[in-house]
Structure formats: structure tokens, C-alpha cells
Amino acid sequence: MTQKQPPRPERRRGEGVRYVYEILRDEIIDLTLEPGSPIDEIQLSERLAMSRTPIREALVRLAADGLVTTLPNRSTVVSNIDFLNMHHFFDALTLMYRVTTRLAAENRSEADLTAIRAHQAEFAQALADRDALRMIATNRDFHAAIAEAGRNPYYTGLFCRLLDEGRRILRLYYSSYGDAPPQSDTEGHDAMIAAIAAHDVAEADRLAGRHADLIVGQIRSLLAQDRRQHIAL
Numbered sequence: 001m002t003q004k005q006p007p008r009p010e011r012r013r014g015e016g017v018r019y020v021y022e023i024l025r026d027e028i029i030d031l032t033l034e035p036g037s038p039i040d041e042i043q044l045s046e047r048l049a050m051s052r053t054p055i056r057e058a059l060v061r062l063a064a065d066g067l068v069t070t071l072p073n074r075s076t077v078v079s080n081i082d083f084l085n086m087h088h089f090f091d092a093l094t095l096m097y098r099v100t101t102r103l104a105a106e107n108r109s110e111a112d113l114t115a116i117r118a119h120q121a122e123f124a125q126a127l128a129d130r131d132a133l134r135m136i137a138t139n140r141d142f143h144a145a146i147a148e149a150g151r152n153p154y155y156t157g158l159f160c161r162l163l164d165e166g167r168r169i170l171r172l173y174y175s176s177y178g179d180a181p182p183q184s185d186t187e188g189h190d191a192m193i194a195a196i197a198a199h200d201v202a203e204a205d206r207l208a209g210r211h212a213d214l215i216v217g218q219i220r221s222l223l224a225q226d227r228r229q230h231i232a233l
Contacts, residue, residue: 016054021061023048026133028067028078029167039068039076066165081168083223090220093166094212096159100143101192101208103150105201112149113197119145120193124186130179136170142189146196169219176222184214 024044027033039059045052059076062068069079082089104112119142126134140163147156174181188211195204 016050017057017061020044020048020050020055020058024058024062025065025067028062029136029171030133031168031171033078035078035080035168037078039078041076086169086223089162089166089169090216092158093162094209094216096147096155096162097143097208097212098205100147100150100152100155100159101196101204102201103152103155104146105196105199105204107151108149108196108199112145113193116142116145116149116193116196120186120189123189127181127186132171132174132179135174135179135181136167139170140164140167146192149196170215172222173215173219176218188214 024033024039033039041052041055041059044050044055048055059068059070063070063076067079068076070076104116108116119138123135123138123142126138140160143163144156144160147159150156188207192204192207192211195207
């Protein structure tokens with residue numbers, strides 16, 4: 001006699017969407033799903049044992065994040081990384097590092113400092129654990145908290161968009177160090193916190209610019225490497 005399988009626990013509305021979204025987001029950021037690779041809704045449905053409705057809703061969220069693209073034939077692929085215009089991205093990112101950190105030094109409250117320090121502690125732990133996806137997430141939250149402390153929602157919105165768009169680039173950055181980036185990453189954060197706490201606007205600006213330059217410089221160096229193998233003829 002065949003034993004009846006217990007029913008799967010039902011997910012509340014929205015939980016399935018979040019579940020699919022988080023799995024795909026992490027696989028895209030971690031480059032497990034490579035840029036340009038197709039996303040098959042039927043295969044996902046079978047793999048995750050879910051209907052296609054939450055999968056489609058999750059793909060809409062990922063498209064809003066810039067992580068997937070819907071093509072004219074209505075198929076979906078992982079968004080390509082626009083290396084050709086990367087210099088524009090770096091210019092905008094560096095500027096927003098500086099602007100948001102300056103404003104945080106000028107306008108922060110004690111509650112802001114508490115939140116910023118908490119995010120930095122989470123980032124430092126992810127760094128110690130060499131957990132790249134957590135490094136990316138907690139780094140984003142750290143800088144978003146600084147932007148919030150600046151009290152300009154337009155800058156916050158733009159900076160968060162840039163941080164989200166750059167998550168796969170940051171994954172390449174961490175990969176270049178074998179997921180063990182230099183201590184200067186967390187020290188740079190600590191120095192920015194100190195400048196923000198002291199209301200030192202000029203120093204906050206300088207440190208944020210230096211922090212951005214270190215990351216951008218490493219990524220540019222990585223992208224510029226000639227990886228062609230010598231072929232004997």
C-alpha cells in the first residue's frame with residue numbers, strides 16, 4: 001500500500017515570490033547564472049516545486065533591479081554587464097560615495113550612527129567568514145544607511161540604485177581577492193564612521209573618495225588583465 005505523502009506547508013501570499021527572488025538574485029550576483037544566460041520558467045517551476053505565478057512575479061522584481069531582461073519574444077535572460085560604459089558607472093558611483101558621506105557627516109543623528117555601526121559590524125563578520133554574498137549585502141546596507149543619514153531622499157534613491165546595479169561587479173572584486181579582500185575595506189568603513197561621528201565633512205568626503213578609488217582601481221585592473229593564453233603555432 002502506497003503511503004500518502006504529507007502535504008507541503010502552504011506559503012503565505014508573497015512568501016513564494018520572495019523565496020524565488022532571493023534564490024535567483026543570489027545565483028545571479030554570485031555569477032552562478034552567467035550574464036546572458038536564459039531563464040526557463042518551466043525548469044524553475046520543476047526545480048523549486050512551485051507554480052509559475054510566483055516565478056513570474058519574482059522575475060518582475062529582478063527586472064526592476066536590473067538583474068534580468070525580458071526580450072521582445074518575451075523570453076527572459078540574465079542581464080549583461082555593460083563593460084563598455086563602466087567608466088560612467090564608476091564616475092557616478094564615486095560621486096555618490098562622496099556626496100552621501102559628506103551629507104551624513106553634516107546631518108547624522110545618534111540613531112543614524114547606531115544603525116551605521118550595526119551594519120559595519122555585520123559587514124566585518126561577513127568579511128571574517130569570507131561569505132561573499134553577505135559581504136555584498138552588508139556593504140550595500142552600510143552605505144545605504146550612510147545615505148539615509150544624509151537626509152536627501154533623491155541621493156539615497158540614486159545611490160541605492162547604483163549599489164544594486166553594481167552587485168555583480170563587487171562580486172568580481174571580492175573574487176579577485178579569493179573572497180578575502182584586504183583589511184583596508186573594513187578599515188575604510190571604520191574611518192568613515194569616525195569622520196561622520198565627528199561631523200567632519202571634509203574628512204568624510206576625502207575618505208569616501210579614497211574608499212571608492214581603491215575599489216574602482218582594483219576592478220579596473222581586473223578588467224584590464226589580458227587573459228589570453230599563448231598558443232604555440
